Amino acid sequence: MLQDGKLYIGTSRNPDESLNKGEYLELKFGNRHGLVTGATGTGKTVSLQVMAEGFARAGVPVFAADIKGDLSGIAAKGEPKGWVTARAEQIGFTDLTFDQFPVIFWDLYGEKGHRVRTTIAEMGPLLLARLMDASEAQEGVLNIAFKIADQGGLPLLDLKDLQAMLNYMAEHASELSNQFGLISKASVGSLQRGLLILEQQGAQHFFGEPALDIKDIMRVNHEGKGTISVLAADKLMMNPRLYATFLLWLLSELFEELPEIGDPEKPRLVFFFDEAHLLFNDAPKVLVERVEQVVRLIRSKGVGVYFVTQNPLDVPETILAQLGNRVQHALRAYTPREQKAVKSAADTFRPNPAFNAAEAITALGTGEALVSTLEGKGAPTMVERTLVRPPSARVGPLTDQERAGIIATSPVSGLYDKDIDRESAFEMLNARAAKAAEAEAAKKAEEERRKNGVQEGSAGGRWTLPGFGDKPAEDSAEARPKARTGGYQRETVIEAAMKSVTRTVATQLGRAIVRGILGSLKR
Template sequence: MSSVLDPDAGTIFVGGAGQDHATPETLLLKYANRHGLIAGATGTGKTVTLQTLAESLSLAGVPVFLSDIKGDLAGLACAGRQDFKLHDAFAKRAEQIGCPLDYQSFPVTFWDVWGELGHPVRTTPAEMGPLLLSRLLDLTPAQEGVMNIAFRVADEDGLPLLDLKDLQAMLIWVGQNAQDLSLRYGNVSPASVGAIQRALLVLENEGGDRLFGEPALELADLMRQDAEGRGVINILAAERLMNAPKLYATFLLWLLSELFEQLPEVGDPDRPRIAFFFDEAHLLFADAPKALIDKVERVARLIRSKGVSVWFVSQNPADIPENVLGQLGNRVQHALRSFTAKDQKALRMAAENYRPNPEFDIADAIQQVGTGEAVTSFLGPKGTPGIAQRTLIRPPFSQLGPIDAAARAEILKVSPQGAKYDAMLDRDSAHEILAKRTADAASQAQATQRSDDDLFDMPSGDGHRHARRYEAPKPERKSAGRRSDSVIDTFGKSLARQLGTRTGQALVRGVLGSLLKGRKT
């Protein structure tokens, strides 16, 4: 059994506390699902603390999901080495805190939205929903309303929204049927539809369309253990994803929401079912609407009863909304700098969130702790906050820093998730269904036109043919079998103008309008 795990006490070792750092500071697994905070300025040791907590939770059999912002956390897949330049410092720290330096690798699965540094991770617009998509696209309330209408109609009419082209097709249809929809759901402005389409185009140009599609990620594939009973550590490659911060934040919020909605209630388990780390957590709340912040607060408050441990990692506790911060019972505060009045205020607020320790001033300690040291507070046996401690965090057992491309490729090659997720699927969904209905409507309209023409060409009883309705030559029409590559043509915007009679125009309007109600799935 690992030196950091005490199964009898149900604890994992975090580091050494006290003046000599010889007193064990531990996290109770039973209260790990009361969530946590890892905070501190750049370079103070947040990433190493995250790495050691992920290791300890994995050893306790808890699957972990985390995002790798700089590529450093990929080292979890490889064992630390004695020839590493920090080995002597790590060995000295391990001896000081009474925790043997047990170098080992951990079971890791790599994921990547772009499918380059990990298995592709996807969701669908239908699963993400209009609220998070509106946040991702930075829509106004009016535009968000149109997005909700599009989702509502798609649900009612059996039009699956599985990728971006499905959503784009659905919005075209909503715009074309705005008058009928406005009577049922409220105003649908062509300007709002156009603004949403432009936002989707920007998202597509940034590569965000790679996030949407099938096969969509199944939560069960994140909640696995290896043959030794260790929790699998799922690492999302986020170096490139961080260039689109709203996409990064929206994806993580979606994943947390899915855990909340799909997992059953388990009460107070003896250990979490999964631990979820939000690195760069300030991005989740930057310019977020109140409705979204309220949702995060609600999820943070209620998801603990489903056995999910959520950890927010950020430079400053002030980055987290107060109502969310109040849900975080386990805290690791690395050093904060206080150069400005704003910094000093943030420092005081951070210190006030800890239970006082008569042996030191918390605000002073937060400024004075060195790299790899932190002010910590973990929930006690009765779920009450522990007294603040100055803690020297244990060194990691896995490799500190990134791994090379060959090692990553080998891990991906033997991963069982490759066969399931690497190839993208494209089954019939809203885009294809709407295109087929429009093509069918066009064919029916053309058939009606030919019937009208034949009727006027029939011979009369005296053997003479009736004259055609129009004496002037008719404009050339497209053949019924020809289909344009234009999205506008595909959905029939100019179809009525291409049909030569009022009968054809009325028929097309009737067919396209009837797609809203009473149409076949």
């Protein structure tokens, strides 16, 4: 039942419960994106694993988040037991062979896989504002922070770099506002508190270096199998906003880094976005528009994006319209919203006159799904009620020992496990602040010295010029003659003044005496 150029999903059956034909996803349409939906426990994870195995077997790298740890079993060989063999017999899948696939485990916290990081600069202000749940004014301040860092040659790599930049902006808010627009200290303070919350949630593990190289999630092993990158997301789901922002960042990086290749014979990478509703919950319009743009344009770069969620209503209609490959598991229809979701899901399929899709969705059993893929020139196939094939790898989690062994022998072992903290905005701004503080201290010391110098001259009769030494003038051999000359000049002036007064007094006194004598002679 396996066919070249096609990914076998399962076997459909007619309304009379008889088996019909195999349902396939053509690899050349694998980059046209897809959607896997269904209520909890209906078989979404198995469908995801089946598709991931099919792409990897065809030499297509896969990136998928592992929410519960169940997907890790794809790295171990399956066993012919239980429902696996029963399902293979039920659908007549005689080509089933058990296999294992090359896997690289990733973990933002470095506990269940290799550390995966990015820098603040690569995340950008839009996604960072989303991560911090920033207001419009706060997002504006973030944009200014990135602008100042770019102009000033200040690399923003980790949280402490952004914290240092915000401190700098708060201290110089007045002068920066004149150049970049209003920088409110209140907005800066709110962003600083947001950074503190992110740090408490463990985001400091995500921001830093070495940053993830996109090439390391697009590997193909020596057997020609695509490597499956599995992100351990059980702990990450404790902070769903960080989870959604990280995956959106990764999708954006792929969009920006990969060149245009049109429609290849098979995708260059397939990206599974599990719990996709977390991406769109309370998302601002600008972010939804960004996702829509990426999903629409990344197809021509050979990347297929598959959203996995419980309810098709979790995905905005503008994005839902671009998802050509559909696997719809059972939905419950007890509430008005659930009934609306069932109708919405049924209406997205190309109708099959053999059954009512809306009624079938509520009656599907575990491991059963409505399947419609693209064929021919890209038109959707008629929806079929399909029993999903069993996986070739293990269904269920690896043990801790098995996971540790795979991590130790990984092709990226040692590349991301040690932090690198090179000089960046934090160190540069601290160095500038220290230099400015030293200059200010020197200026104050100079002013104090000048002040003390003047006081000494007035009190002690000795006057010196600041910066020309602090030795008394009498201690200098060259200064002594000048001191004597200066003293002599001061003494000569006084002497001259006294002599002038004496001469004046003597003259006047002499005249008076003469007039007195002459007067007496006349009498």
